[in-house]
Amino acid sequence: MSRIVILMYHSISLEQHDKRFSCNPALFEQHMLFLKQQGFNFVSFNVIADYLEHNIEPPEKSVIITFDDGFEDNYTNAWPILKEYEIPATIFLVSHLMGKTGEWLKKARSDNVKKMMSWANALEMANSGIDFGGHTSTHVKLTDIGLNEAKQEIAGCKKTIEHHLGREIDVFAYPYGLYSDDIIQSVAQAGFKMACSTRPGFNSKVMDKLLLRRIEVSGTDSVTVLKRKIIFGTNESSIMLPLKYYLSQILKRLKLS
Numbered sequence: 001m002s003r004i005v006i007l008m009y010h011s012i013s014l015e016q017h018d019k020r021f022s023c024n025p026a027l028f029e030q031h032m033l034f035l036k037q038q039g040f041n042f043v044s045f046n047v048i049a050d051y052l053e054h055n056i057e058p059p060e061k062s063v064i065i066t067f068d069d070g071f072e073d074n075y076t077n078a079w080p081i082l083k084e085y086e087i088p089a090t091i092f093l094v095s096h097l098m099g100k101t102g103e104w105l106k107k108a109r110s111d112n113v114k115k116m117m118s119w120a121n122a123l124e125m126a127n128s129g130i131d132f133g134g135h136t137s138t139h140v141k142l143t144d145i146g147l148n149e150a151k152q153e154i155a156g157c158k159k160t161i162e163h164h165l166g167r168e169i170d171v172f173a174y175p176y177g178l179y180s181d182d183i184i185q186s187v188a189q190a191g192f193k194m195a196c197s198t199r200p201g202f203n204s205k206v207m208d209k210l211l212l213r214r215i216e217v218s219g220t221d222s223v224t225v226l227k228r229k230i231i232f233g234t235n236e237s238s239i240m241l242p243l244k245y246y247l248s249q250i251l252k253r254l255k256l257s
């Protein structure tokens with residue numbers, strides 16, 4: 001089986017207080033065009049479910065586009081581009097903050113508090129082929145709270161999204177990439193089939209369906225950097241990366257011989 005690349009975006013906006021989490025729309029379009037030109041097949045998480053449940057091989061060069069948090073700009077800025085190029089995507093929603101603002105951003109990072117999309121935005125996209133996943137009810141650090149509270153954050157979020165969008169929600173994404181064995185188990189118990197971590201890398205035959213790997217794309221990643229990240233399955237954007245990689249391969253070979 002060829003490896004599946006899952007890319008993680010956050011905000012798609014011209015307002016870029018924190019470029020790690022915000023990519024400007026023109027650059028996002030360049031990224032999508034680049035992937036298309038490189039012959040990537042844009043797929044949804046269904047291909048992973050089909051592979052895990054029915055052993056159906058995913059298409060060669062599969063890529064899944066994901067957005068964490070559910071910012072309103074995913075609707076206003078990313079969706080028109082996704083529509084234009086017929087690219088499927090999955091947006092992970094913070095269910096209690098829909099139509100409100102991303103309050104957790106005040107504590108978490110220097111970024112301005114952004115507006116979250118409304119249920120009407122999400123429903124419109126859901127009816128046009130965009131998938132949605134769960135990202136807890138309030139964007140908590142699941143490992144910092146009691147297990148019962150964490151279970152409510154996970155299961156409650158699934159229920160709320162399913163209620164509003166009228167469809168089953170299969171995929172979860174751990175806020176801040178934080179999880180523990182208990183949290184992973186709670187995600188499965190809540191009925192999620194798959195979950196995304198923020199661990200970089202590719203997903204191949206031996207993938208862990210509750211800790212899928214994703215490559216983080218930031219607003220400073222040129223097409224060249226994106227290309228490098230996808231080739232090496234890493235979040236590192238350094239130009240030294242290919243050099244380090246080949247050096248480690250050479251060292252490995254030297255040790256073996």
Ligand SMILES: [Zn+2]
Nearest residue numbers: 068069175176
């Ligand atoms: Zn998040």
